[in-house]
Amino acid sequence: MLNLQPKTVNNLTMMETIQVYVTGGTFDKDYNFITGELYFKDTHLKQMFERGRCTLSIDIKTLMMVDSLEMTDDDRDIIIQNCKRNRSKKIIVTHGTDRMVHTATALAKANIVDKTIILTGAMIPYAFGNSSDGFFNLGAALAFAQTLSPGVYIAMNGRYFKWDNVRKDMKTGFFEELKS
Amino acid sequence: MLNLQPKTVNNLTMMETIQVYVTGGTFDKDYNFITGELYFKDTHLKQMFERGRCTLSIDIKTLMMVDSLEMTDDDRDIIIQNCKRNRSKKIIVTHGTDRMVHTATALAKANIVDKTIILTGAMIPYAFGNSSDGFFNLGAALAFAQTLSPGVYIAMNGRYFKWDNVRKDMKTGFFEELKS
Amino acid sequence: MLNLQPKTVNNLTMMETIQVYVTGGTFDKDYNFITGELYFKDTHLKQMFERGRCTLSIDIKTLMMVDSLEMTDDDRDIIIQNCKRNRSKKIIVTHGTDRMVHTATALAKANIVDKTIILTGAMIPYAFGNSSDGFFNLGAALAFAQTLSPGVYIAMNGRYFKWDNVRKDMKTGFFEELKS
Amino acid sequence: MLNLQPKTVNNLTMMETIQVYVTGGTFDKDYNFITGELYFKDTHLKQMFERGRCTLSIDIKTLMMVDSLEMTDDDRDIIIQNCKRNRSKKIIVTHGTDRMVHTATALAKANIVDKTIILTGAMIPYAFGNSSDGFFNLGAALAFAQTLSPGVYIAMNGRYFKWDNVRKDMKTGFFEELKS
Numbered sequence: 001m002l003n004l005q006p007k008t009v010n011n012l013t014m015m016e017t018i019q020v021y022v023t024g025g026t027f028d029k030d031y032n033f034i035t036g037e038l039y040f041k042d043t044h045l046k047q048m049f050e051r052g053r054c055t056l057s058i059d060i061k062t063l064m065m066v067d068s069l070e071m072t073d074d075d076r077d078i079i080i081q082n083c084k085r086n087r088s089k090k091i092i093v094t095h096g097t098d099r100m101v102h103t104a105t106a107l108a109k110a111n112i113v114d115k116t117i118i119l120t121g122a123m124i125p126y127a128f129g130n131s132s133d134g135f136f137n138l139g140a141a142l143a144f145a146q147t148l149s150p151g152v153y154i155a156m157n158g159r160y161f162k163w164d165n166v167r168k169d170m171k172t173g174f175f176e177e178l179k180s
Numbered sequence: 181m182l183n184l185q186p187k188t189v190n191n192l193t194m195m196e197t198i199q200v201y202v203t204g205g206t207f208d209k210d211y212n213f214i215t216g217e218l219y220f221k222d223t224h225l226k227q228m229f230e231r232g233r234c235t236l237s238i239d240i241k242t243l244m245m246v247d248s249l250e251m252t253d254d255d256r257d258i259i260i261q262n263c264k265r266n267r268s269k270k271i272i273v274t275h276g277t278d279r280m281v282h283t284a285t286a287l288a289k290a291n292i293v294d295k296t297i298i299l300t301g302a303m304i305p306y307a308f309g310n311s312s313d314g315f316f317n318l319g320a321a322l323a324f325a326q327t328l329s330p331g332v333y334i335a336m337n338g339r340y341f342k343w344d345n346v347r348k349d350m351k352t353g354f355f356e357e358l359k360s
Numbered sequence: 361m362l363n364l365q366p367k368t369v370n371n372l373t374m375m376e377t378i379q380v381y382v383t384g385g386t387f388d389k390d391y392n393f394i395t396g397e398l399y400f401k402d403t404h405l406k407q408m409f410e411r412g413r414c415t416l417s418i419d420i421k422t423l424m425m426v427d428s429l430e431m432t433d434d435d436r437d438i439i440i441q442n443c444k445r446n447r448s449k450k451i452i453v454t455h456g457t458d459r460m461v462h463t464a465t466a467l468a469k470a471n472i473v474d475k476t477i478i479l480t481g482a483m484i485p486y487a488f489g490n491s492s493d494g495f496f497n498l499g500a501a502l503a504f505a506q507t508l509s510p511g512v513y514i515a516m517n518g519r520y521f522k523w524d525n526v527r528k529d530m531k532t533g534f535f536e537e538l539k540s
Numbered sequence: 541m542l543n544l545q546p547k548t549v550n551n552l553t554m555m556e557t558i559q560v561y562v563t564g565g566t567f568d569k570d571y572n573f574i575t576g577e578l579y580f581k582d583t584h585l586k587q588m589f590e591r592g593r594c595t596l597s598i599d600i601k602t603l604m605m606v607d608s609l610e611m612t613d614d615d616r617d618i619i620i621q622n623c624k625r626n627r628s629k630k631i632i633v634t635h636g637t638d639r640m641v642h643t644a645t646a647l648a649k650a651n652i653v654d655k656t657i658i659l660t661g662a663m664i665p666y667a668f669g670n671s672s673d674g675f676f677n678l679g680a681a682l683a684f685a686q687t688l689s690p691g692v693y694i695a696m697n698g699r700y701f702k703w704d705n706v707r708k709d710m711k712t713g714f715f716e717e718l719k720s
Contacts, residue, residue, distance in 0.1 A: 129489015139319030309669015499679030
């Protein structure tokens with residue numbers, strides 16, 4: 001658990017821990033210089049919160065490290081069960097963007113009441129230095145987790161989308177609201 | 181005005197523009213390789229929103245480029261007048277961290293009703309590559325601007341603080357709530 | 361042709377132009393955020409020499425943009441013919457590492473006398489920010505091109521290797537001299 | 541001592557160690573987020589050689605961490621004495637650019653025969669991510685150290701300059717040969 005602000009110990013008993021579940025996705029991809037392919041090594045989430053000088057109480061747990069295109073229903077069930085059992089009412093799930101809406105829908109239908117669940121990800125891996133959107137998206141997801149009312153949301157492109165009013169445009173990579 | 185999502189033109193008439201006022205601060209410092217000193221060249225805000233693949237309607241205006249320690253009451257008045265006159269109800273002000281609380285207080289006392297004003301900044305310049313917190317802070321500030329009720333806030337360390345319940349610990353660089 | 365030092369115009373007539381041939385390889389790979397795969401967009405060589413504040417007379421020409429594993433004998437012939445015809449006596453070839461020795465051998469056997477030809481590349485793409493070795497390798501290759509006697513060399517791992525005394529260890533990714 | 545290539549143990553007894561002396565300069569500057577000023581923390585040289593995947597035998601020793609404008613004659617004497625006493629015949633000195641020629645001259649006049657001494661530095665700190673020239677300069681300096689005949693040289697802007705035929709243009713920051 002990250003806690004970079006030693007002086008607020010008394011506050012911390014009152015400060016709710018935000019749960020971060022890592023599932024993989026572009027966000028956490030690294031470059032394998034032996035095979036020349038992208039792969040998963042370790043999550044970058046801990047170092048990202050440290051770099052962001054985050055003083056919230058954050059608990060990071062890696063549930064899996066997969067491309068969302070390869071995520072199975074069993075994988076989705078693991079995410080759902082963890083979100084259900086967890087005490088925290090504010091949850092961030094890092095996730096591949098291609099099936100983010102799919103998992104958001106599964107989470108919404110699992111009837112997890114009273115929790116704000118934010119799915120976020122990246123179009124370019126965090127490890128890809130100065131071009132990745134991941135660090136920006138994480139800051140936004142963290143803010144939305146603290147302020148949005150209970151429900152399941154996607155945080156991408158600086159915005160939040162309700163799970164039932166969002167699609168990813170596969171040609172441009174942007175998320176957008178459904179046409180009415 | 182940034183708008184990276186061409187397909188939502190019809191939506192845009194309904195999408196409120198978020199106003200970003202640039203005032204300088206560590207956030208936008210660059211390295212002058214002739215003098216060996218940090219200085220202000222241009223703001224990085226536009227490229228940051230692009231890198232964040234932000235599809236919100238954002239208007240960026242540079243009001244000044246100063247260290248907050250050198251910000252005068254006249255400078256603060258310029259910020260206040262711009263926030264007052266602007267039609268947008270969601271405003272982000274990038275600002276040096278040393279006097280961020282000072283300007284937040286001045287904005288709060290200016291009685292700007294019905295607007296959500298978020299001050300944010302960075303402890304390490306955005307141009308300082310892989311160590312800067314600025315990109316994360318901007319994502320969070322943007323999310324808070326969209327979700328917090330009207331008022332004046334500081335967004336730093338992954339959190340938001342009400343203007344009258346925050347101080348910067350000058351020794352650690354972290355923002356924290358006032359002791360009750 | 362790059363020339364960042366305006367004052368040495370008179371010198372330039374005497375300063376030999378160094379020819380840089382781009383052939384692709386890991387060096388110039390970018391991330392395609394639509395497909396999630398690595399691909400070739402444009403070479404980064406020009407911006408790399410600028411960032412390196414290089415004041416030599418450099419001519420950059422892209423011959424192809426391919427993985428060295430997919431390089432054909434025809435591709436190799438294009439590289440050889442260009443090295444032969446070019447007036448410059450100092451040539452750098454950027455190249456994928458997997459078949460760098462192969463192309464070095466082909467160049468050596470083409471009997472290009474009186475030219476110093478340096479092949480270099482990267483184990484991690486330049487676009488991968490703070491982890492790539494490419495910028496360091498380019499600096500070394502440029503220095504070796506200016507100082508080594510005519511012949512064909514590989515510049516990797518901070519060293520230079522003669523074309524007939526080098527192999528790439530495919531397990532570690534390091535280049536090494538042949539065991540005697 | 542760095543040695544990233546475990547298999548060449550037998551070779552290493554024959555491979556000459558290259559000595560790197562760190563003296564500070566822009567090269568190794570970091571950003572102090574408490575004071576908002578640039579300062580020296582630790583040298584980045586070790587991580588730079590690792591990132592460059594250098595398999596040479598390198599010994600890094602920090603002699604001092606100063607701006608070259610503040611370097612005293614005593615400091616220069618420390619550099620000279622270390623270069624004299626050291627067994628290695630290939631030495632790299634990282635150094636601030638403003639007085640690099642000054643120290644090169646002092647080294648040349650100290651009559652250190654049979655050693656190739658390369659001074660290098662950076663116009664933008666290595667910690668400044670994707671804009672610094674430092675990593676490129678280090679690659680070039682390392683190559684020049686291996687190939688130039690004994691003498692004192694400056695490696696900047698992709699080139700090498702003999703100590704008695706170089707000046708830094710303080711307006712542009714480029715090094716250039718003296719006008720004849």
